[in-house]
Amino acid sequence: MATYLVLLACLCVGIQIFSGFADKLFLSIDCGGTANHTDRWGIDWVVDDGYIKTGEAAQVQNHGVYDSEINSLRYFSSQKKSCYVIPGVATGRKHMVRASFFYGNYDRKSSSPSFGLQFDGNHWVDVVTSSSQSYYREVIYAPKRNKISICVARTSPDQIPFISTLEIRELETGMYQTNGEEDVLLWTNRTAFGAKNFVRSFDFMVDGIKRNDDPIIPPYGTYVTDYNHGRDLTAGSKVSLVNTRDASLPPILNAMELFQLKTGLADGTSENDAPRSDLMIEIRSKTQYRSRIGRFQCRERAEIHGLGIRPPIRSLSQISNLHTMLCYGGRSRAMLVD
Incomplete structure (x- = not known):
């Protein structure tokens, strides 16, 4: 039987920002949620019972607009200020905190509230919510203590604060560094210059010959597999991933496997080989x-x-x-x- 060398390139995606930070705080809280779950991007969400003891859980009326973690919330009808406390924080290390809000007419009053948002006793932003749009804010800073507190505060007697999700990510050393240790970065805008859309598209080349029929566009959250069709490889073979003209993101490759291919199969084990x-x-x-x-x-x-x-x-x-x-x-x- 003929023997060939076949190259298998596995293009596995499902990478989210910060996901490679082993042993660092990576926490996603589903405020008012009923059960832990993993979203379509592979992020694990936990319920908020372990981080706050006040407030009441509710579900929005406008279901289907956003993912399930945004469709639940916790509101605080009797407290002037209510705080989530996140323990186990590395002091002096930069952390990103993202708080999200979606009113979604959860109380059937069609009156989206406004209230204050604080972090570690510092004023963060005045939150203005909507029945149809989600709202989120981010802050990056280095906590002084080994815990982070995120609070919603009532600013008007008839406005009830709430929160939908809370995400905390400890950042790698060197990310978002500033001159002062107590500097705070309040997210304002995020723009991708030079690209109308984020496009990752490339070709799989072996010894200068394209081996894929169509451009490889890895789908987010799953994987794509391509392989070298019928071409012998040698010790000097060159494998490369080359961007297409419309690509704005570089190629990615998560794994590459080398197999020995043998052709032909027997019809099965003979009955005479194993009598009785x-x-x-x-x-x-x-x-x-x-x-x-x-x-x-x-x-x-x-x-x-x-x-x-x-x-x-x-x-x-x-x-x-x-x-x-x-x-x-x-x-x-x-x-x-x-």
């Missing part, structure tokens, strides 16, 4: 077990139907499931297979 494989063997008499180094010993005889022999065999009392026993002549040796 369906023989049922019954052991009629129990055997006794006596421990010896690497040996079993039998004091009784067993009858093996279908073979017509009755030699003494070694004990099987310590073996829970006997599938096959073969006894053969001489001094009555036995081969046991469990």
Whole structure:
């Protein structure tokens, strides 16, 4: 059979920002949620019971507009200020905190509230919510203590504060560094210069020859697999990923595997290779077990139907499931297979 070398390139996506920060705080809280869950981007969301003891949970009326974690919320009708407390924070390290709000007419009053938002006792922003649009804000700073507190505060007697989600990410050293240790970055706008859309599109090249029929565009949250069709590889073969003209993002490659390909399959194992494989063997008499180094010993005889022999065999009392026993002549040796 002919043997070829085939290259398999696995293009696995599903990468979200900050997801590679091992052993760093990466927390997503579904405020007012009823159960932990994983969203379509692979982010794990937890309910908020462990981070706050006040307020009441509710579901928005305008379902289907956003993902499930935005459709739940926690509102605070009796407290002037209510705070989430996040423990286990690395002091002096930059953290990104994102708070999201979607009124969604949860109280059926069609009156979206406004209120204040604070972090660690500092004023953050005045929140203005909407029945049809979500609202979020981000802050980046280095906490002074080993915990982060995020509070919503009532600014008008008839306005009830609420919150939909809370996300905390500890950042890598060097990210968003400023001159002062107490500097705070309040997110205002985010713009991608030089690109109307984010496009990742590229070709899979082997020795300068394109091996894919259409441009490879990895879908977010899943994977794409492509491979070298029928071309021999040598030790000097060059594999490359080349952007298409309309690409604004660079190629990505998560894994590459090399296989040896053999052609042709047999029709299966011949029945002559395993004669009497369906023989049922019954052991009629129990055997006794006596421990010896690497040996079993039998004091009784067993009858093996279908073979017509009755030699003494070694004990099987310590073996829970006997599938096959073969006894053969001489001094009555036995081969046991469990």
